[in-house]
Amino acid sequence: MNRSILVDMNEGEVVAKCLAAKVGVSAIERLPAGGVRLVCSSVAGAAKMRKAFKAHLIEGDVARTRHRPVTPLW
DSSP states (O other): OOSEEEESSOHHHHHHHHHHTTOOEEEEEEOTTSSEEEEESSHHHHHHHHHHTGGGBOOSOOOOOOOSOOOOOO
């Protein structure tokens, strides 16, 4: 099981639902095409949130933005 979940909702709604369910969030990032990638603190928390977001889950591969700057090759 994986701790990351792709959700077709805005960041605020996702965080609010995680807080209400008492599920810890390790990371959250916006996706360029819309939605967010949520990483829960535990596998059990991720399973709980998958059930909560069942109607809003994104299936398949999605494009993500780079978080860290690339070191130039000289």
